[in-house]
Amino acid sequence: MAKTLVEHVRAGLDAERGAALAELFAALADAAKQIEARIRTAPLSDALGAFGHTNVQGEQQQKLDVFANDAVIGAMRALPSVGAVVSEEDDEPVVFEGKPDARFVVITDPLDGSSNLDVDVNVGTIVSVQAIVAGEDARAAALKPGTQQVAALYVNYGPATMLVYTVGKGTHAFTLRDGEFLLSGEHLAMPEQGPYYSVNEANAADFPQAVRSYLTKLRDGSMGAKYGSRYVGSFIADFHRTLLKGGVFLYPGTAKAPGGKLRLLYEANPLAMLAEQAGGKATTAGDANGGEVRRILEVVPTAPHVRTTLVIGSTAEVSAFGDVAAAAASQA
Numbered sequence: 001m002a003k004t005l006v007e008h009v010r011a012g013l014d015a016e017r018g019a020a021l022a023e024l025f026a027a028l029a030d031a032a033k034q035i036e037a038r039i040r041t042a043p044l045s046d047a048l049g050a051f052g053h054t055n056v057q058g059e060q061q062q063k064l065d066v067f068a069n070d071a072v073i074g075a076m077r078a079l080p081s082v083g084a085v086v087s088e089e090d091d092e093p094v095v096f097e098g099k100p101d102a103r104f105v106v107i108t109d110p111l112d113g114s115s116n117l118d119v120d121v122n123v124g125t126i127v128s129v130q131a132i133v134a135g136e137d138a139r140a141a142a143l144k145p146g147t148q149q150v151a152a153l154y155v156n157y158g159p160a161t162m163l164v165y166t167v168g169k170g171t172h173a174f175t176l177r178d179g180e181f182l183l184s185g186e187h188l189a190m191p192e193q194g195p196y197y198s199v200n201e202a203n204a205a206d207f208p209q210a211v212r213s214y215l216t217k218l219r220d221g222s223m224g225a226k227y228g229s230r231y232v233g234s235f236i237a238d239f240h241r242t243l244l245k246g247g248v249f250l251y252p253g254t255a256k257a258p259g260g261k262l263r264l265l266y267e268a269n270p271l272a273m274l275a276e277q278a279g280g281k282a283t284t285a286g287d288a289n290g291g292e293v294r295r296i297l298e299v300v301p302t303a304p305h306v307r308t309t310l311v312i313g314s315t316a317e318v319s320a321f322g323d324v325a326a327a328a329a330s331q332a
């Protein structure tokens with residue numbers, strides 16, 4: 001009989017911590033089941049389309065962004081252990097008063113891949129968990145580097161609904177069946193080198209020279225293999241494939257977003273932790289002059305919605321990017 005999510009989390013940790021995180025994951029899984037049910041029948045209801053409000057990112061919120069946000073916040077509000085939620089959809093942290101035993105701040109992208117919602121393509125939910133250290137307010141607790149994450153998880157609403165998590169003891173996958181997330185992949189190992197690169201090449205003209213040289217290297221076979229290209233446009237879907245098959249996903253700086261598009265706290269950090277726990281790697285993509293490439297998890301966040309450039313995936317490809325960027329910087 002396949003292990004349930006709660007059983008697996010409890011089994012991997014000491015009793016006290018296991019119980020607290022199992023309770024948190026069970027509540028997140030319940031929120032994910034609500035979101036999954038809404039997405040699955042969305043074309044039959046009025047669940048699709050714009051909500052008619054612009055969020056702190058300047059993006060048109062989709063109705064399902066708001067639904068997913070309410071589902072996650074609602075589930076966290078009910079838990080004594082969660083002091084606040086930092087969400088892509090809310091300008092400021094949502095702080096829950098009157099919780100003396102609060103020990104976690106939950107940081108979330110309630111619905112990732114919103115541009116794909118109306119066309120029935122994979123979307124996801126992303127969560128990072130930071131501890132609230134005594135005397136810290138929610139915002140300070142959230143603005144810690146990714147190395148201090150207590151846990152990270154995502155849900156991929158695809159042909160199957162899958163939940164992938166880490167608490168720093170490997171990366172594990174679960175599949176939803178009959179209302180239960182059941183273990184379907186334990187201690188996932190990202191291949192050291194993979195067949196695909198994934199980037200929005202429509203922005204290629206704006207990419208820093210180092211990124212353009214790197215993409216040429218992936219295309220011309222000088223990495224010892226000729227790569228295929230895959231880009232879904234939902235970070236979760238592109239990451240999930242990279243986790244299972246290997247390769248690399250990049251979101252470098254562009255003219256529109258020189259500092260990158262993806263958000264450090266609730267997109268890059270949790271997936272970087274999951275990647276590293278599966279033997280992969282995640283770095284920034286440097287700046288316009290190929291400048292310093294840094295381990296994502298060591299970047300100190302300056303604000304809840306700060307963006308970052310990103311290169312994430314198999315060690316061979318991500319390390320090769322670091323080498324290309326270093327060479328470009330030495331010539332600059």
Ligand SMILES: O=P(O)(O)OC[C@H]1O[C@](O)(COP(=O)(O)O)[C@@H](O)[C@@H]1O
Binds near residue numbers: 059111114200234261
């Ligand atoms: O359309 P672009 O510029 O390639 O951006 C796609 C990226 O934007 C995102 O949709 C941003 O995430 P949200 O949908 O949560 O805002 C990522 O999922 C995806 O990787």
Ligand SMILES: [Mg+2]
Binds near residue numbers: 109235
């Ligand atoms: Mg997102």
Ligand SMILES: [Mg+2]
Binds near residue numbers: 088111112113114
């Ligand atoms: Mg989102």
